Amino acid sequence: MWSRSENLVQHFNTHHRNLEYLTDHTFPDSVKAIGPEFPSEDVIRDVDVLLFAIPTEGVRAALTSLKPKLDISRLPLLIFVNKGIETGTHALTLEIIADTCGPEVARIATFISGPSFAKEIVRRQPTSVSVASLSEVHAQRASKLFHQPWFRCYTGDDPIGLELAGALKNVYAIAAGIADGLGFENNTRAMLITRGLAEMTRIGSAYGASPLTFLSLAGVGDLFLTCSSPTSRNYTVGFRLGKGEKLDYITKTLGSVAEGVTTAKGLRQIVDELGVAAPIAIGVYEVLYEDKDVKERAQALLCLPPVPELDLPEETGKPAARLMKKLGMA
Numbered sequence: 001m002w003s004r005s006e007n008l009v010q011h012f013n014t015h016h017r018n019l020e021y022l023t024d025h026t027f028p029d030s031v032k033a034i035g036p037e038f039p040s041e042d043v044i045r046d047v048d049v050l051l052f053a054i055p056t057e058g059v060r061a062a063l064t065s066l067k068p069k070l071d072i073s074r075l076p077l078l079i080f081v082n083k084g085i086e087t088g089t090h091a092l093t094l095e096i097i098a099d100t101c102g103p104e105v106a107r108i109a110t111f112i113s114g115p116s117f118a119k120e121i122v123r124r125q126p127t128s129v130s131v132a133s134l135s136e137v138h139a140q141r142a143s144k145l146f147h148q149p150w151f152r153c154y155t156g157d158d159p160i161g162l163e164l165a166g167a168l169k170n171v172y173a174i175a176a177g178i179a180d181g182l183g184f185e186n187n188t189r190a191m192l193i194t195r196g197l198a199e200m201t202r203i204g205s206a207y208g209a210s211p212l213t214f215l216s217l218a219g220v221g222d223l224f225l226t227c228s229s230p231t232s233r234n235y236t237v238g239f240r241l242g243k244g245e246k247l248d249y250i251t252k253t254l255g256s257v258a259e260g261v262t263t264a265k266g267l268r269q270i271v272d273e274l275g276v277a278a279p280i281a282i283g284v285y286e287v288l289y290e291d292k293d294v295k296e297r298a299q300a301l302l303c304l305p306p307v308p309e310l311d312l313p314e315e316t317g318k319p320a321a322r323l324m325k326k327l328g329m330a
């Protein structure tokens with residue numbers, strides 16, 4: 001396990017515990033920490049599996065450091081568990097991998113997503129996740145590696161949909177937190193989850209993902225979990241916004257990253273490009289980045305005219321098609 005913090009590395013190797021996260025959990029003796037320097041070529045060359053568990057904003061830099069040391073001919077399993085969209089480029093991780101490591105690496109990259117609070121996983125609370133890759137072999141390998149009675153893995157072949165679902169649900173969790181913070185109750189949360197799912201599916205479908213992916217563990221499963229639990233950092237950001245705290249103060253005091261905050265920016269760009277209706281996501285963006293009043297935005301959403309409930313757009317599929325072309329799979 002690589003960490004940028006020397007202090008964490010030393011403490012971990014002595015006590016088999018992480019000083020900052022899941023501090024009560026004791027890891028097996030076989031897990032060793034390395035760092036703070038980026039792992040050397042010797043270490044990277046020999047690994048069979050690399051699992052990236054850093055926020056999306058750090059993935060490009062990590063992969064840029066990794067690329068010169070990676071021997072792709074050994075077909076290592078590269079697994080990503082981050083759930084976000086890169087700011088500025090509004091790229092999914094699949095695209096970041098293609099940009100930094102080349103299309104051949106992106107074609108075998110594997111993504112795990114789903115309703116899975118880390119602190120419940122380490123207590124072996126029964127949990128299920130979606131595992132997706134453009135390479136069926138790699139999805140199967142990753143699934144076999146992690147599958148346990150308390151951690152069930154379901155495979156799929158739509159990494160674009162899985163990534164979008166995992167990133168987007170964080171934005172809707174902020175919305176659900178805001179609603180709870182404002183004092184709205186269960187009906188309102190159910191409305192936001194359901195309409196959030198409709199929005200996510202519409203965006204994903206226009207992007208070129210399968211609408212069915214949004215019914216998966218990575219889709220509705222994680223949306224439900226994150227929108228309904230104070231354990232979620234994204235929900236917590238929203239809840240505190242609903243209570244009147246300022247975003248700057250919330251992110252400084254949260255203790256780790258709520259990916260929905262940066263994802264709301266990338267999502268805004270994607271929604272504009274696709275021209276699909278996403279009033280909840282845009283409302284969250286306006287509260288986060290245009291300093292709009294949360295009560296006023298909530299009221300404006302409630303006053304929107306009625307629309308057909310389930311309306312998938314005519315699929316453009318352009319962003320996914322562009323990405324597949326970049327990967328040489330068009």
Ligand SMILES: NC(=O)c1ccc[n+]([C@@H]2O[C@H](COP(=O)([O-])OP(=O)(O)OC[C@H]3O[C@@H](n4cnc5c(N)ncnc54)[C@H](O)[C@@H]3O)[C@@H](O)[C@H]2O)c1
Pocket residue numbers: 004021053054055056057058059061062081082083084116117118119256257258259
């Ligand atoms: N915590 C969970 O329950 C959970 C569950 C499933 C998926 N995820 C996803 O996994 C990712 C990481 O989540 P987390 O809870 O561990 O977040 P975190 O903010 O606690 O960060 C994880 C680690 O990454 C390091 N890090 C942060 N920025 C970095 C960078 N630029 N380069 C290298 N390292 C960096 C941090 O120091 C920390 O050790 C997120 O995308 C999150 O959505 C989290």
Ligand SMILES: O=P(O)(O)OC[C@H](O)CO
Pocket residue numbers: 083114115116117170173222225226231232233234235257258259
């Ligand atoms: O704490 P959050 O909001 O980042 O959610 C963590 C995981 O994504 C839940 O599956």
